[in-house]
Structure formats: C-alpha cells, structure tokens
C-alpha cells in the first residue's frame with residue numbers, strides 16, 4: 001500500500017545576478033530522489049523561482065540574508081513553504097546556508113522562521129544540498145552537529161562541486177533525519 005506522500009513545501013526565489021539554472025533542477029531532482037524512499041517529496045506551490053532585486057554577494061554578518069528575506073516577503077507575502085533563495089554567497093566554499101530565527105545579525109533583528117540560501121557559484125554533484133539544509137532547520141539554534149558518516153546527507157564532507165574533479169560520494173537520507181523532516185514547519189498539512 002503506497003500512502004499519499006508527505007510534501008515538504010518550498011517557495012523559491014532568485015536574486016538578480018544568480019545563476020539559478022545551474023543548480024535548480026538538479027537540486028530538486030536530488031532532493032526528491034533522497035525523499036522518495038521515505039514517502040516524501042518536495043512541494044513547490046509557487047513554481048519556478050520568483051525574481052527579487054538583490055544584486056551581489058551575500059554576507060551573513062552584514063545582515064544581507066535579512067535583506068533577501070524581506071525582498072522575498074515583498075514578492076510573495078503569503079507563506080507557502082520554506083523560502084529557498086538562489087543567490088551568490090560571499091563564502092565561495094559553501095553550497096548552502098540555513099538562517100535561523102535566532103540569527104539576529106544576519107536577519108537585521110527580524111525573527112523570520114528558518115530559511116535557506118543556495119549558492120549558484122557551484123553545483124554540488126551529490127545533489128543533496130536542499131535536504132541537507134532542510135535538516136539544519138529541524139535542529140535548535142547551534143544544536144545541529146554534522147554527521148561523521150561521509151555517505152550521510154548530513155555530513156559536512158564528501159560533497160563534490162562541479163568546479164573540481166573527483167569521485168562522487170553517494171548520499172543517503174537516514175531514518176533519523178527523515179523523521180525530523182516529517183515534523184518540519186514547512187510540511188504539508
């Protein structure tokens with residue numbers, strides 16, 4: 001018996017100069033492949049990324065994420081899922097970044113629910129970036145500690161960028177993290 005899949009809803013946005021097409025489809029497909037064995041999938045009620053005017057790199061300590069988040073709110077004021085904002089991250093070594101309610105400096109002091117920034121400067125060949133960042137949102141502030149298993153989607157290492165050559169590391173979503181995602185604030189009712 002295949003029950004109805006639980007949806008994890010996302011609302012996608014793109015900054016003016018982001019190379020969003022580089023990562024968008026591969027990351028959606030990568031997330032759905034990881035979620036499928038757990039009878040979950042992404043829901044994208046607002047469709048392809050919605051443009052926001054921000055240009056240039058995003059630096060967390062400068063409050064840039066809060067600026068992006070406010071622009072996303074202006075573009076789509078109705079909360080339909082966790083915001084996923086495709087942009088150029090100031091730190092070129094990370095695929096994505098989760099901003100939490102408690103990150104006051106990044107948020108310019110506004111208590112947004114957790115949201116995700118996705119770098120378009122490189123593509124994670126493992127395709128697990130969305131699910132990895134979603135797992136971050138399920139932990140309390142500073143309570144998220146990466147997994148040491150390189151095959152885990154919640155490990156820090158083993159993700160290979162399309163900018164470098166090297167062996168691909170197969171990623172899995174364990175039951176423990178899947179269970180956390182089932183209770184995420186952006187799951188379908």
Ligand SMILES: [Zn+2]
Nearest residue numbers: 132136146156
């Ligand atoms: Zn992480």
